[in-house]
Amino acid sequence: MNTYSIAVVGATGLVGTTLLGLLEERNFPIKKIFPLASQQSAGKYITFRGAQHAVEDLATFDFSQTDLAFFCVGNDLASEYAPKAAAAGNIVIDKSYYYRTHDDVPLIVPEVNIDVLPQYKKMNIISNPNCTTIPIAVGLKAIYDAVGVTRMNVCTYQSVSGTGKDAIAELTEQTRLLLDHKKIEPKVYSQQIAFNVLPHIDDFQENGYTREEMKIVHEMQKIFNDNTIAINPTAVRVPVFCGHAVSVHIETKDKITAADACKLLANSPSVKLFTGKYPYATPVKDAAGNDFVHVGRVREDISHAKGLNLWIVSDNLRKGAALNAIQISEHLIKMI
16 A cells, blocks of 8 residues: 655644544554644644654745645635645645635535545645535435435534634633633633624624635535525534534425435435434534534424425534545545
């Protein structure tokens, strides 16, 4: 088996550390690992496959040493360094949203549209979708193929780990202070997140929707290669540490019963279907720490003849980010 030298950009962040753990867990064929981060994290050490590896400074790293680069950083760093990595001969898999709507960059969920993978050759960059787009796409793929989807209403319930380590610390600290009847001062979020919900993720756009909400619209249409899907999203931050949940209502081109939808979902790759007395998954009990897209509460819409409701939950750091990128790379190395 061929082995590959791998760069993990953002190796000390939540997605980066999750990705490193999954590379080890899935026994990815690695020749050498290069954990990269900003200058302030350079010099730290991470443990990978029982050995200590120094974190190197992204700004000075020579990407000619690597074959594959996972970018687990924001737009600014991805836009600056991903092209440099690609120009040095790497294939880049990028988690930021910078390239997601770029015409020459494939946006991939392996269970849904792996057929577009060869398009990476245009720029040597592959884009990894948003942490809520991925599980929605996986959950809807079989239904979309069977009866089509004309419209969807999406309401997300997103954990604080989607914002990063500082957000986890803020939820922890606010919870402690409030239980001690002490004053809090929000820093990461605009308002108190402990014991609260915030219908505000990312910046508000001119149309009144947030950037996070518009990501769902643009990415779902690109992944399904169908700009006719009408999508109405609301993204909400909730006081949960890990695991995103989504309530999805779809309107289909052809009628499908809940029973038939469940049959399709039961045979869908990466989907774990919940039925029975408690037909739903939760972030804490079911999603956090595993790789499934959990689908439940499948029921027909009592207000629309071709409507269907689903409840979808997944680990946003794993399937919503790091795992999806690794699954893309596993398909990729079969091609190169």
